[in-house]
Amino acid sequence: MGMKLYGLAMSTNTSRAMVCLHEKEVDFELVPVDVFSGEHKLPPFLSKNPFGLIPALEDDDLTLFESRAITAYIAEKYKETGPDLIRKNNAKESALVRVWAEVESESYDPAISPIIYEYLVAPFQGKEPDQSVIQPNIDKVKKVLDVYEQRLTTTQYLAGDSFTLADLNHIPNTHYFMNTPCASLINDRPHLKAWWIHISSRPSFRNLVHALTFGQNNSS
Structure with a gap:
């Protein structure tokens, strides 16, 4: 199962995660969340982020929220590929x-x-x-x-x-x-x-x- 990012590309927090995924050339699916109708405050999304804020990331059995935690995870998981976003050896x-x-x-x-x-x-x-x-x-x-x-x-x-x-x-x-x-x-x-x-x-x-x-x- 590939990564799924739940959010909206126009959102700064969602796009922060997307930029990081693109830097590492990670395949992922962007799953739109209709925040204008309040979808992010409903139980299906709240099960991914109990604070009801986009984005959320699913990677197999791991679910993350908070965009900066997501970028840190991606940068660490894929530290051997693409640009070294965390300066791992220094x-x-x-x-x-x-x-x-x-x-x-x-x-x-x-x-x-x-x-x-x-x-x-x-x-x-x-x-x-x-x-x-x-x-x-x-x-x-x-x-x-x-x-x-x-x-x-x-x-x-x-x-x-x-x-x-x-x-x-x-x-x-x-x-x-x-x-x-x-x-x-x-x-x-x-x-x-x-x-x-x-x-x-x-x-x-x-x-x-x-x-x-x-x-x-x-x-x-």
């Missing part, structure tokens, strides 16, 4: 991968996700972007991006000079962020902009970018 580089992956989860995502929601998801739901939410998160994002810009003056990627899970986990949110009026926050930081061009040009992401449709006319 303890120091491996530790840096974990540091910057943690930064993405704890600092980058919490600041950037509300901005994406207000500019791209809220209009999809017929609501106006709420500037009282956007502005304080822009201030948070600027502080995080300043740290990234400084880091990327010394290395090509966040954990060193190789593309790793630390970079990969940033891709879906950054893609959507670049489709908001705040894109200049990355474009105006030259090292950060170069990093984004590098990681967003990878075939693993180019293969599915067409499906990340929030904020576009075909998002329905």
Whole structure:
């Protein structure tokens, strides 16, 4: 039985897992979950993720949820094939991968996700972007991006000079962020902009970018 990923490609969390699967050239089936009708809150999906959030991954008798746990699992299981996303033979580089992956989860995502929601998801739901939410998160994002810009003056990627899970986990949110009026926050930081061009040009992401449709006319 092959891997099954339950979710929606337009979802940042689902596409994070998909990018990792594509990097490792793993065959998998994307099983759509209709979150717009609340399918993710019904017992069949809740048996896979009791928190009712996409995605969930089934690999034989193993079921995982939380997209970053899924990418870590894929990177570890297939560490001998494709790019070395966890720097498996270098303890120091491996530790840096974990540091910057943690930064993405704890600092980058919490600041950037509300901005994406207000500019791209809220209009999809017929609501106006709420500037009282956007502005304080822009201030948070600027502080995080300043740290990234400084880091990327010394290395090509966040954990060193190789593309790793630390970079990969940033891709879906950054893609959507670049489709908001705040894109200049990355474009105006030259090292950060170069990093984004590098990681967003990878075939693993180019293969599915067409499906990340929030904020576009075909998002329905």
